[in-house]
Amino acid sequence: MKAKKADKPKDLIKLGSPRWDDTFRMIKGFDAERVNGAKVMVVGAGALGNEVLKNLALLNVGNILIVDFDTIEYSNLSRSILYRESDSKKSKKKCEVAAERVREINPNVKVQAINGDIMLDVGLGVFRRMDAVIGCLDNRLARLFINRNCFKLGKPWVDGAIENLAGQMNVYRPGINCYECQLTNIEWSIIQYRLGCPDVAQRNATQGRIPTTPIAASIIGAMQSAEALKIIFDNQKYSLAGHQLDFDVMLSFFSISTIDYVSKPDCISHASMPDIKASPMSSGSTVAETLAWLAEHLNEPEPEIYLHYDVVLSITSVLSEKTHDILLPKPHFSEAIKQRYQASEEDELRISGTGTINKKFPHQDEPLSKLGVPPLHILTIGTAKGISFVELNGDENFLHFQ
Numbered sequence: 031m032k033a034k035k036a037d038k039p040k041d042l043i044k045l046g047s048p049r050w051d052d053t054f055r056m057i058k059g060f061d062a063e064r065v066n067g068a069k070v071m072v073v074g075a076g077a078l079g080n081e082v083l084k085n086l087a088l089l090n091v092g093n094i095l096i097v098d099f100d101t102i103e104y105s106n107l108s109r110s111i112l113y114r115e116s117d118s119k120k121s122k123k124k125c126e127v128a129a130e131r132v133r134e135i136n137p138n139v140k141v142q143a144i145n146g147d148i149m150l151d152v153g154l155g156v157f158r159r160m161d162a163v164i165g166c167l168d169n170r171l172a173r174l175f176i177n178r179n180c181f182k183l184g185k186p187w188v189d190g191a192i193e194n195l196a197g198q199m200n201v202y203r204p205g206i207n208c209y210e211c212q213l214t215n216i217e218w219s220i221i222q223y224r225l226g227c228p229d230v231a232q233r234n235a236t237q238g239r240i241p242t243t244p245i246a247a248s249i250i251g252a253m254q255s256a257e258a259l260k261i262i263f264d265n266q267k268y269s270l271a272g273h274q275l276d277f278d279v280m281l282s283f284f285s286i287s288t289i290d291y292v293s294k295p296d297c298i299s300h301a302s303m304p305d306i307k308a309s310p311m312s313s314g315s316t317v318a319e320t321l322a323w324l325a326e327h328l329n330e331p332e333p334e335i336y337l338h339y340d341v342v343l344s345i346t347s348v349l350s351e352k353t354h355d356i357l358l359p360k361p362h363f364s365e366a367i368k369q370r371y372q373a374s375e376e377d378e379l380r381i382s383g384t385g386t387i388n389k390k391f392p393h394q395d396e397p398l399s400k401l402g403v404p405p406l407h408i409l410t411i412g413t414a415k416g417i418s419f420v421e422l423n424g425d426e427n428f429l430h431f432q
């Protein structure tokens with residue numbers, strides 16, 4: 031007698047439609063559903079980023095956010111599995127090509143690319159929505175920034191670094207260790223120097239190109255991907271947080287060592303953001319609209335928005351004594367802008383601005399985005415009762431993995 035369709039055992043039906051991650055599902059402890067539902071941000075799409083993104087795509091990580099502002103150069107190709115010579119000829123954006131190639135590798139994975147700077151263009155609310163953050167960077171300033179953002183939200187992050195045929199990996203988790211606390215005086219002075227650079231490009235430029243190899247990138251990239259998986263699985267028992275992984279291929283050296291952690295009492299990374307309030311405001315809301323909403327909903331007549339940088343309001347040429355009123359987030363100040371306001375090369379510029387936005391701020395009708403506030407950001411608000419945190423949930427559609 032012929033079995034009716036409804037009588038077929040479920041397993042037989044499954045066999046007819048293989049899934050990308052069927053093999054992983056056979057591994058004990060590999061929660062394929064969790065991996066497929068995860069949101070992972072990869073900061074930097076260079077040599078390390080390429081390896082990490084390739085791994086995440088193969089592992090079927092469901093939603094991948096790629097942040098990078100660089101273009102593909104011919105010199106990148108020797109360490110970048112996702113890029114082709116034709117991409118470098120067209121100077122294509124790393125984040126966009128990487129997103130395209132990840133989708134090509136595994137069409138089940140959804141990707142979003144942010145062509146921007148992690149220090150300026152990615153809101154705290156974006157960090158908050160991530161299950162794991164992976165830093166594939168070549169500079170300490172950006173690492174410091176990721177550490178501060180992740181720790182504010184109580185999130186661990188995975189850091190990788192490569193040089194020549196060697197590499198290092200750390201997982202930073204609040205309460206266990208801290209990138210900022212562990213910075214040496216020399217590392218701090220390099221960061222201060224970079225922070226002092228008035229030009230965005232200069233600040234981000236790598237001082238002297240560091241030679242890297244696909245060997246170092248693939249080993250560290252694999253270890254970073256593994257640690258990201260442990261974060262997704264919430265497997266803290268076997269996490270390498272608090273340890274440092276080092277290897278050097280030429281010296282046949284591979285080690286995992288425990289790092290003594292001394293928490294610094296004045297470390298900025300330890301400032302947490304408890305009780306984040308939702309708001310219908312967005313980065314497109316004007317200053318006036320936002321202040322009015324905050325006044326009403328925080329029950330505070332004169333709320334103030336505290337930015338972590340200054341907004342430049344005027345530039346004065348010392349030579350010509352001319353003052354120009356402008357509106358520019360100071361981190362966006364560039365060499366080109368400097369030259370525009372200089373009377374001559376020797377001219378000095380006096381810049382005035384504020385990091386506190388209240389009802390005295392002269393540009394009440396401008397949107398927050400003009401002040402450098404990225405979509406889905408979490409604003410720090412000063413009131414008479416203390417500090418509040420308010421998220422720009424009006425930007426909810428900003429994250430759209432596809």
Ligand SMILES: [Zn+2]
Nearest residue numbers: 208210211297
């Ligand atoms: Zn710290």
